[in-house]
Structure formats: structure tokens, C-alpha cells
Amino acid sequence: APISAILLLLIPLNLSLDGLYTASHRKKKLPVSSLSDATGEVSMALEIKHFSLKLPTQTLINSLSLQVKTGEIVTLVGASGSGKSTLLRAALGHFPATAAGIEGDVRLAGRALFSLHDRALRQLRSQKTGFVPQDPRLSMMPSQTIETYLRIMAARRGLPAQQRKQQVAAHFEELGLPDGVEFLQRYPHQISGGQRQRVMVVAAMLGYPA
Numbered sequence: 001a002p003i004s005a006i007l008l009l010l011i012p013l014n015l016s017l018d019g020l021y022t023a024s025h026r027k028k029k030l031p032v033s034s035l036s037d038a039t040g041e042v043s044m045a046l047e048i049k050h051f052s053l054k055l056p057t058q059t060l061i062n063s064l065s066l067q068v069k070t071g072e073i074v075t076l077v078g079a080s081g082s083g084k085s086t087l088l089r090a091a092l093g094h095f096p097a098t099a100a101g102i103e104g105d106v107r108l109a110g111r112a113l114f115s116l117h118d119r120a121l122r123q124l125r126s127q128k129t130g131f132v133p134q135d136p137r138l139s140m141m142p143s144q145t146i147e148t149y150l151r152i153m154a155a156r157r158g159l160p161a162q163q164r165k166q167q168v169a170a171h172f173e174e175l176g177l178p179d180g181v182e183f184l185q186r187y188p189h190q191i192s193g194g195q196r197q198r199v200m201v202v203a204a205m206l207g208y209p210a
Contacts (some may be wrong), residue, residue: 028202044110046091051104053090061085063104092129093121126156130204136196140188146199147184150206157207164206171202189200 013156046068053061061083068074076084089095090106093113106113109128113121125131140149154164172179177199188196 006070044068044073044107045070047105047107048087048091049105051087051090051106052101053086053095053099054101055096055098056100061090092125092131106153127158127207130206132200132204136193136200137188139200142188145185145187146191149199150184150203153203154206159207167206168202171205175201177202 001181043069046065046066048064050063050065051061052059052063064083064087066074066087076087078084086096093106093107093108093116095102101112108124111124113124116124144152150168151161151164154167155162159167169179171177177183177195177198191199
């Protein structure tokens with residue numbers, strides 16, 4: 001099963017990546033210290049250590065630490081505006097364009113995000129995470145069929161066509177989606193909001209991101 005369960009279980013929260021947030025250009029490297037167990041026995045999907053995110057006029061997150069082990073399920077609960085969505089974006093390497101200060105360490109699948117260039121960060125996200133936004137219309141292209149969208153997402157993770165078809169069929173059955181060709185040929189506006197969200201969950205789990 002995917003070890004990045006934290007990203008899949010935050011569906012109800014306000015997770016839409018929109019124009020207010022852009023990938024940080026990270027002009028300088030932050031100090032990176034090893035968070036892994038010395039014996040190598042504990043595998044971490046996500047590690048956040050003393051992470052702080054500040055805007056010119058306010059602090060969004062103040063020295064927060066969080067660890068998600070391989071196979072562990074974590075759910076964040078908090079009031080609106082408490083920083084849940086901001087924290088998730090940080091776990092993906094996305095920060096507000098107006099960020100005035102970023103401190104601490106964020107590691108995804110064992111790699112320190114702040115030390116990666118944009119290309120390497122995009123590759124890490126595409127191969128190691130599954131992201132499900134609250135409003136799938138922001139991520140699904142209106143001109144792409146469901147089949148085309150899932151094929152593109154699978155290709156980003158290097159998933160062969162046969163495995164993609166098998167996984168799509170299995171996930172569709174688990175989530176109660178129609179498994180016929182007719183459904184796969186539909187466009188996002190031709191299925192319900194609940195179906196769109198479940199299609200996004202399937203896309204997030206393709207290849208079992210680790």
C-alpha cells in the first residue's frame with residue numbers, strides 16, 4: 001500500500017494548489033541534518049522537523065515537527081485557517097510566493113526537499129506522492145477523457161500499460177466506480193463530483209507511490 005497515506009487522507013481539507021502558491025526558488029540551502037534511524041530499520045515516508053513558515057506580517061507555522069512512518073496513516077485535524085493545508089503544501093515543496101522566512105527540515109521519502117532543484121523536486125513529487133485536491137476540477141483537464149488522464153498519471157511513474165489497466169480496474173472496483181470502457185471515455189464534466197474525486201484517488205494510488 002502507498003506509504004504516503006497522509007496525502008491521501010487529507011481529502012476533506014482545503015488542499016487545492018492554486019495561483020497563490022508557487023514552488024519556492026530556495027535561493028540558499030537550509031541546514032540539513034539526518035533524521036533517519038541509525039540502524040536503518042525505521043523507514044519514514046515523511047519527516048518534518050522544527051518547520052516554520054513566516055509571511056512579512058504573520059507566522060503561518062511555528063516550529064512544527066511531524067513524522068509519518070512507512071505504512072502509517074496520519075490525519076490532521078484543526079480549525080479552518082490553522083495551517084493544515086499550508087503544512088501539506090510544505091510537505092510537497094510548495095510555499096506561498098510571499099513567504100518571508102522558511103526554517104527547519106522537510107524530508108519526503110528520505111530526501112531533503114530544500115536541497116533539491118526544481119526539476120528533481122518535480123520528479124520526486126510525481127514518483128513518490130499521491131495528491132488528492134478538494135476540488136478535482138482544478139487538476140483534471142476538461143479536454144482529457146478519464147482514460148487519458150489516468151494514462152498520463154501512470155506514465156509519470158513509469159507504470160506499464162498492462163499494470164495500469166489492472167490497477168485501475170482494481171481501484172475502480174474498490175471505490176465503486178464503473179469499470180466499463182464507456183466510463184473511461186467520459187470527460188470530467190460528464191461524471192459527478194464524487195466520481196471525479198474518486199478518479200483522483202485512483203490516480204494518486206497508481207504505481208503505489210512510496
